Amino acid sequence: MTVVTKMKGFAAAAGLAATLLTGGASYALAEEVTLTMAVPDWPPTRIMKKFFDEQYKPPSGNKVKLDVDFIPWPDFYTRVNASLTSGEQKYNFIVSDSQWLGAFVEGGYYRKINDLLDADPDFKKTLMSVHPAPLAAYSTYPYKSENYYGFPQFPDVLVTFGRKDILCNEEEQKNFQAKYGKKLPCTGEEIDAMTWDDFKNVGEFFRRKKGEMLAGAPAEDDFYGIAFQAGKGYDFSSMQINGFIWQMGGNIWDETQAPAGQAEGVVNSPQAVAALEKYLSLLEYMPPVAKTGTMDIFKSDELFREGKVAMNIDWIGLGEASLDPKSSKVSDKLVFGQMPGTMVDGKNVKWSNIGGQPFVLTTWTTPEQTKEAVDFVKWWLSDDIQHQFAASGGQSAVKSVYEDPKYVTYRPWNRAWAPQLDWQKDVWHVPQFFELLTQQQDQFDLAITGKQDAKTTLDNIAKFQQDLLKNAGLIQ
Amino acid sequence: MRLSPDNWKLAILAGLAVSAAAVIALPASASFWIIGAVAAMIAAAFVVNAYRRKYYGGLLVAPAIAVLFVMNIFPLLWSLGLSFYAYQSNQQSIRFVGLANYIKVLTNDIMAPANWGALVNTAMFVVLTVTAQMVVGFLLAMLFAKQFPLRKYLLILVLTPMMLSVVASGVFFTYYYDPTFGILSYVVNAITGGQFILMSTKVGAVTGIVFADAWMWSPFVMLLVLAGLVSVPKYLYEAAAIDRVSKWRQFWTITFPYIRGLLMLALLFRTIEAFKLADLVILLTKGGNDTMTISYHLIRIANEQNKTSEGAALSYLMLFMVIVLTNLYLYIANRRSQGA
Structure with missing residues (x-):
């Protein structure tokens, strides 16, 4: 065996070891996190799932999966209620009518997110970019208090x-x-x-x-x-x-x-x-x-x-x-x-x-899932995704999005959207x-x-x- | 009392003591599983006892009894227990309140009027739907007992509503009665020139529900009665004809005794089902026009409002009424058959 051959062999072995090491390291760091979500089966939630699967790249580098249960509207409350009250702790995210907040917060199922907002200024900024009327309706319990729970999924008027x-x-x-x-x-x-x-x-x-x-x-x-x-x-x-x-x-x-x-x-x-x-x-x-x-x-x-x-x-x-x-x-x-x-x-x-629905986090969501959930919500409420959502038939309560001149071109009713937001109130929570x-x-x-x-x-x-x-x- | 795996009496005593201690000393989430384990231990003692005594018949039915207990009897007893507590399924607290839930559902200013109203409506629907089904089912059976062209095909057609899902039938009747899209209003409007809206009054809404229910379930009564009719020996009619007995008398003395038992069975089944009427009401009126039934009312209390204990108390009052009524009915039916 010549020196050159020996050198080639050494280089190949070193290269293989390096590949194994770096490859191994990346596998060890990227974890798989699944977020399970209960949603009513209709276009706004189907679009959300589609966007997630096609576009979402978790900033953590983890492999995040959004596992969505599409439940027909007429059964939605019954299924969500049964899941929560039976204690099966299946869902991390739940699309919820804003009026259900009190019942499920008091039951200990919906997670208060104030600590998450305080810990992450970006997250707080994102949520506070939502118009105050839908924000109060979709997120607060007691209504109009400083206790936050939900994020807009499909706001409606x-x-x-x-x-x-x-x-x-x-x-x-x-x-x-x-x-x-x-x-x-x-x-x-x-x-x-x-x-x-x-x-x-x-x-x-x-x-x-x-x-x-x-x-x-x-x-x-x-x-x-x-x-x-x-x-x-x-x-x-x-x-x-x-x-x-x-x-x-x-x-x-x-x-x-x-x-x-x-x-x-x-x-x-x-x-x-x-x-x-x-x-x-x-x-x-x-x-x-x-x-x-x-x-x-x-x-x-x-x-x-x-x-x-x-x-x-x-x-x-x-x-x-x-x-x-x-x-x-x-x-x-x-x-x-x-x-x-x-x-x-x-x-x-x-x-x-006000109509529409927020989605909320549940109390049994682990810290690791919660971290990914916050990143997901920040992505969901980002201008680009909200614009895409509105262009596909959704609505956005994010100020910078609905105030964009493009917004009214997405659907013929969008011209009536922004002027009505100031006039929205909600029923009891x-x-x-x-x-x-x-x-x-x-x-x-x-x-x-x-x-x-x-x-x-x-x-x-x-x-x-x-x-x-x-x-x-x-x-x- | 000897200590042995087949000593079921000892198992029961020990089980009761352990269960009582668990309930007193441990939280509900732990004592629940301990009591479950105790129940399994007692059941195992019964099985070992039966095996040692070579009581194989009992052992063979034991799995069926176990399934029945787990799926049926245990939930029934559990809900009976819940009816004595203040418990809401969306709250974490539970506290013993004795008969308070029963008193509340019957006398409380807020709850009682709606409960009594739903109960009266349920009684009304039981009488109307069962009567309609019995009459129509009986007449259809009399018709199909005879031979005529296309009988076989018409029989299948008449049986179809019974095989449809209630939701499909409910949606069908929603459109059938709809004053804009429905054929009923269209035909009546064409004849009268006015605007006919069947579901706008209590009489109309009740008629609509009773008609839809009779449409679905009269074929069930017909099937049972038809089974009785075809079992009547033909020679009895031939002998009656020779004796020049009138058709009316033939019916009461020959036909009716053969179908009476089956008619009673149909009446029993349909009465029990009518007490549970909720699906058609939900689909057609949502309980509007004073058509709320006790079953739909219960769905709202126990499911939508999560008032589990109050819902359980109301369910048991309803169950009690159904048991009393069916036993009364069976008693009368037995006396009649003994008299006959």
């Missing part, structure tokens, strides 16, 4: 879906002007400026029987002017009625005032009664299913997509289907604007109940949420189906809430 072909029709415009002395709202800006009285006029004006003229042609079926949620299930009337109450100067039981804040005298105040009366007065201009107590957000959306109504108020989250010609007969005839408001001292007041909601929904349903008047309805709700919350120590 109510907007007005309109039929441009009907609303902008010249004949209809002329007749509306003649009847009401006002222009029939047709553009997004005109819809933004609408009050509930204008909305009522649209409802009254567009009640057409089958065969009557509608936008220059005989109506193929009975046609109606307006629709919004008026269903007994889940929160499918409270979310709309709360907006009326706040706009007209009333209030729901305000947990931020607990324990001094009362339910009786507030929930059934004259302003609240007038607001509920206003809400009920619009039902007669809606498709007849509104009289049955089953006009939920999905039914009004279906009626709109099937071309049965001129205007519908619904969550942005349901909007994608109306743009898709496969699921919508009106996909090419749409205009979007803000939810109607109430004129107070010359100003169009637009208070509304207290653990008694479901009891409050089910009783209120039952009572609203009695009013919607014509079994009792607004005053009796709100008196019953106020009494129930007063008793329940007093027993719970939330009212003195």
